[in-house]
Amino acid sequence: MIKVKPYDKVALIYNSLMKDVDYNIWSEYIKKIADIHLKGIERVLELASGNCSIGKILSSKFRTFIASDISFSMLKSSDSPDVTKICCDMTSLPFKTKFDFIFSAFDSINYISNRKKLFKFFIDINNLLNDGCIFTFDASMESNSLNYTVPKNTSYRFNDYSFRKVSRYKKLKKTHYNLFVIDHISGTEYKELHKQKIYNFETYFKLAEKAGLKMQAYYNYFTFEQAGPESERVQFVMRKTKV
Ligand SMILES: C[S@@+](CC[C@H](N)C(=O)[O-])C[C@H]1O[C@@H](n2cnc3c(N)ncnc32)[C@H](O)[C@@H]1O
Incomplete structure (x- = not known):
């Protein structure tokens, strides 16, 4: 048996694994979050984009859209040549210019392996956002x-x-x-x-606020109803506040 890195081979079967996931609905949900929380979004960064199923739908709606993922195999298996892709680790982001809207989908944030890294990640996101701009992601919870x-x-x-x-x-x-x-x-x-x-519900609040991000909303996924500690998946929405 050959041991390979996460998503090296899963990339080849990913679409089959996700066959019941409706990326149109998911993309619409992310776009709605963007529209509710921010006007005039121009520069968008997707983290842990996988094979760009969301980027394929959303990229044309913004002036700049960059999809990024740590797995070259996932990015390579994308059938969207028009989406700009960058292979990078979200815990060590290489970008020098800022974004208006940063998002990540499908519990990718849960791949960040400890609180220290999650805190540093939130600090980096805060530095990478323009003032008043938005970061949103969903996280899988203990329930x-x-x-x-x-x-x-x-x-x-x-x-x-x-x-x-x-x-x-x-x-x-x-x-x-x-x-x-x-x-x-x-x-x-x-x-x-x-x-x-799997982080506690409160951990996301504590670490984000400490990093300078203000929690704007926390929804039960695919809804706009407020989530709680018992939720199974939570969509967090955070804003970079002006210093
Ligand atoms: C469940 S998949 C989700 C992919 C995509 N967002 C979707 O909705 O189909 C998780 C993704 O997170 C990526 N990932 C895991 N750790 C990462 C990291 N440290 N930096 C960037 N991407 C990462 C994986 O390569 C994989 O593509």
Whole structure:
């Protein structure tokens, strides 16, 4: 079995994994958040964009739209040549110019492995936003992960691949593991382990505010209803306040 980096091989089966996700609705939701919280958005940065399913829909709506992801395989598997893509780690962002709207979708923030890194990340986002501008992301919460204290298995087939996903939450470590075992018809087997940190609801408030970002809203995902500590997925909206 060949051990590979997260999303190296999952990139090849990602669309099949996400077949039930409606990226039109997701994109519309993000655009609505942008419209509600800010006028005159010109420069947009997407973090952890994966294969740019959202960028493909939203990029033409803004003057500048950059999609970024740490996984070259994910960016490469995108079928959107028109979307500007940059391969980079969101915990070490290379940008020198600022943005009006920064967002990330699908619990990608949970890949930030500890509070120290999450705090530094919020500081970097604050520095990267123009005054009064917005950062939004969704995070997967413990109420969701608690459904996986007993591991859950799912199997799929896609093109020349068959794959198995084992999802498991370790409450003491506050870590959600997704193990992917991917078999190619040639007989080669790959293994990818994804680790996502599950932070307390309050942690996002504490660290963001300490970093200078003001919490504007926190919605139950895909709604505009206020979320709470028991929510399964929360859409956080933060604003850079003028200094
Ligand atoms: C669940 S996928 C979501 C992809 C995309 N946002 C979507 O909605 O389809 C998580 C993504 O986070 C990316 N990612 C994980 N850690 C990252 C990091 N430190 N910096 C940038 N991207 C990261 C992965 O490469 C992967 O593409």
